[in-house]
Amino acid sequence: MPETLMDCQPLIADQPAIVLVCAGRGQRAGEGLPKQYRLLAGEPVVRRTLKALRAALPLAYIQPVIHPDDAELFASAAQGIDGILVPAPGGATRQASVLAGLAALEALSPALVLVHDAARPFVTTGLVNGVLTALQNGAAAVVPGVAIVDSIRRDAKGGTAPVDRSGLYRVQTPQGFTFADLLSAHRAVAGEDLSDDATVMERAGHAVAISGGDANNIKLTLAEDFVLAEKQIISALADVRTGTGFDVHRFEPGDHVWLCGIKVPFTQKLKGHSDADVGLHALTDAILMALADGDIGFHFPPTEAKWKGVSSDTFLTFARDRVLARGGMIANVGVTIICEAPKLMPWKAAMQERVAELLQIATDRVSIQATTTEKLGFTGRGEGIAAQAVATVRLP
Ligand SMILES: Nc1ccn([C@@H]2O[C@H](COP(=O)(O)OP(=O)(O)OP(=O)(O)O)[C@@H](O)[C@H]2O)c(=O)n1
Numbered sequence: 044m045p046e047t048l049m050d051c052q053p054l055i056a057d058q059p060a061i062v063l064v065c066a067g068r069g070q071r072a073g074e075g076l077p078k079q080y081r082l083l084a085g086e087p088v089v090r091r092t093l094k095a096l097r098a099a100l101p102l103a104y105i106q107p108v109i110h111p112d113d114a115e116l117f118a119s120a121a122q123g124i125d126g127i128l129v130p131a132p133g134g135a136t137r138q139a140s141v142l143a144g145l146a147a148l149e150a151l152s153p154a155l156v157l158v159h160d161a162a163r164p165f166v167t168t169g170l171v172n173g174v175l176t177a178l179q180n181g182a183a184a185v186v187p188g189v190a191i192v193d194s195i196r197r198d199a200k201g202g203t204a205p206v207d208r209s210g211l212y213r214v215q216t217p218q219g220f221t222f223a224d225l226l227s228a229h230r231a232v233a234g235e236d237l238s239d240d241a242t243v244m245e246r247a248g249h250a251v252a253i254s255g256g257d258a259n260n261i262k263l264t265l266a267e268d269f270v271l272a273e274k275q276i277i278s279a280l281a282d283v284r285t286g287t288g289f290d291v292h293r294f295e296p297g298d299h300v301w302l303c304g305i306k307v308p309f310t311q312k313l314k315g316h317s318d319a320d321v322g323l324h325a326l327t328d329a330i331l332m333a334l335a336d337g338d339i340g341f342h343f344p345p346t347e348a349k350w351k352g353v354s355s356d357t358f359l360t361f362a363r364d365r366v367l368a369r370g371g372m373i374a375n376v377g378v379t380i381i382c383e384a385p386k387l388m389p390w391k392a393a394m395q396e397r398v399a400e401l402l403q404i405a406t407d408r409v410s411i412q413a414t415t416t417e418k419l420g421f422t423g424r425g426e427g428i429a430a431q432a433v434a435t436v437r438l439p
């Protein structure tokens with residue numbers, strides 16, 4: 044039995060196995076991380092894909108194929124998901140990467156295998172079931188396809204010419220196969236660059252059946268696909284909730300304060316069990332309130348020694364993960380810091396960036412404001428700093 048990446052429930056070996064190809068560089072998607080590791084509504088694309096596959100087939104092994112440079116990115120994205128085998132190193136083409144994944148599965152020798160693109164996070168249980176049903180009915184190769192409804196034209200001499208669209212499909216993944224047939228078909232064409240596995244099977248003489256595709260099952264290919272994909276996710280998160288948070292810490296002797304994740308030099312520090320980051324505390328509470336999921340004192344009691352001196356980043360990322368665990372996203376947050384000093388204008392941009400980084404959202408979804416109380420009250424007298432925060436989250 045292949046070694047698994049993480050501890051997993053005993054999965055059933057007679058389930059179809061899944062080869063998940065994640066080794067591409069995503070050049071058409073533009074600058075930044077390879078597209079499968081970029082954040083989509085707060086979660087790496089490949090994590091969304093893994094979760095969707097795990098939901099569709101709770102007992103199937105998943106054989107990832109990754110670029111050797113991406114081991115850490117993959118391990119972080121796959122954290123906590125069961126049944127993922129040790130990643131196989133990918134090749135220079137998609138076809139080479141699929142072959143590497145199939146070879147890694149040879150010892151397990153499943154009867155059926157699905158091959159899926161990491162860059163297709165919208166795979167559904169219905170799609171997977173459609174492919175498996177066709178395989179169980181005797182097909183050796185099945186691809187989900189969406190019938191073309193647009194008029195089609197092809198470049199031709201002197202202009203363009205119409206193409207008959209009847210019987211034409213846009214082909215997606217997961218594609219399903221009998222494992223032994225796909226492995227030998229891939230071995231027979233190794234070194235070529237065929238765009239999908241159905242074509243590999245066809246070259247070996249197998250007929251390819253089509254099951255129902257899903258127009259939402261897009262492959263993230265170009266930069267603009269990320270905008271469309273985020274819209275798809277947001278439209279499925281219709282339960283919009285808002286929470287607020289408020290916190291106060293008093294000053295004590297020291298030489299800096301932590302505010303919204305940034306160390307700000309000052310003539311005093313804030314007293315607290317943790318690092319006393321009043322801004323992140325208010326924000327953590329705002330997110331927990333939006334979820335109706337307790338508050339910071341409930342989850343991190345000041346009576347527990349383990350939270351002493353801890354960075355408040357821990358509290359905020361905990362709240363973020365509670366949103367993600369419910370399949371939601373953080374739509375926007377705002378923090379208002381209330382004090383006479385230190386003056387915060389020079390630090391606000393760094394705070395905005397740090398909060399966005401901790402929440403894994405875009406900076407334009409984070410607002411940091413600062414105000415005084417015109418020398419009135421405890422903040423006016425310079426006895427401490429108060430912060431209030433607001434957070435909007437979207438849940439399924
Ligand atoms: N050498 C490769 C090339 C592609 N893929 C994977 O195959 C899937 C579909 O390929 P594509 O969208 O073409 O991805 P990239 O090759 O990464 O994109 P680009 O061609 O824009 O660089 C992706 O999940 C990609 O990671 C792979 O595992 N190994």
Ligand SMILES: C[C@](O)(CO)[C@H](O)COP(=O)(O)O
Pocket residue numbers: 137160214215216238239240262264
């Ligand atoms: C396999 C595939 O996703 C089917 O649509 C596609 O062919 C692979 O991506 P590419 O853009 O053709 O490399």
